[in-house]
Amino acid sequence: MNVRAKLLTLMLVLVMMPFPATAQDDPPEIPAGWEIGIDTPQDTAPIFEIGLDGEVSVKFWIDNQNMAAMSLDIEYDIPFDGSANGPDTVEVGAQTNKTFDFTINQIDVAAFAASQSDRFIVTGTVTDYAGLPTTGGDSKDGEGNVTIPMVVDLTIDLSEANGPLNAGTISSLEVSVKNEGNAVDSVYKVTVTDSCPLLDVSGAEELEGVAIEMGKNLTQILNISTSDSHPTKNCVIEISIQSRGDIDAGRSQTADSDESTVSIVEDRGDSSDGSEPSNNDDDSSNDGDVVSQNWTPIWPGAAIISLLLGALTRRRN
Helix, strand or coil: CCHHHHHHHHHHHHHHCCCCCCHHHCCCCCCCCEEEEECCHHHCCCEEECCCCCCEEEEEEEEECCCCCEEEEEEEECCCCCEEECCCEEEECCCEEEEEEEEEECCCHHHCCCCCEEEEEEEEEEEEECCEECCCCCEEEEEEEEECCCCCCEEEEECCCCCCEECCCEEEEEEEEEECCCCCECEEEEEEEECCCCEEEECHHHHECCCECCCCEEEEEEEEEECCCCCCEEEEEEEEEEEHHHHHCCCCCCCEEEEEEEEEECCCCCCCCCCCCCHHHHHHCCCHHHHHHHCCCCCCHHHHHHHHHHHHHHHHC
């Protein structure tokens, strides 16, 4: 085969070979699909602390990348026996990102340990595109976490006095602090006041700084002493406490307070020797029978002498 024949054969082969399609023949890439998520500031982790009222406000977003508007049903899965208050259905336009508000609420934060965290889920399910119902059950989830706050609840109970307290003697009262919060706490500061300047109360400072577990009590005895010259008076003793949990949270409020009244009886000495008459003796001297004692008694013979003198006088006449 000559050279010309070889060239013709090669050209026929090249013509018959398939050529790949050019890039211009490929269909353009069109964004499709959608996403759901929890909105957080500055791309931080979606972790939210529940308020002391058992609520927290949250937002979720839906990014519709499709060329048609879409409608979705929304469901919420909330931990800690909580509920959600938010939209049940939403609509998002084509190629639109939209944010929706909802509230996690009805959580009894005191029933759970402080700092405990659990996941919540927001589920979106597509129900139609551009008004045309779908049956595929296209669902996606957005997830976040909620954290239980510290509930500070220290209560204090001061016992009542068993009876009056004599001046110059010593007695005691029992005080009990209970932790009804949801974390270990302690008394940061205790303050004792009373309405009697000659009364002294000690021992309350022993309550400070002692860790109290959840649901547990801390008991202390307060010593009460009075001056020998204390007058008879009812003295009101008041005790108040501040919580370490409040102080750490920047709150300087009083956690709780209670009061008790102690009757102080003045010591007047022992008057049982009879040296001074009692009130009953004084009262008896005022009885009606005592009136006759104010008259001088009459001698019985005076009446006979008066009769004889009268008879002699008549004879002379």
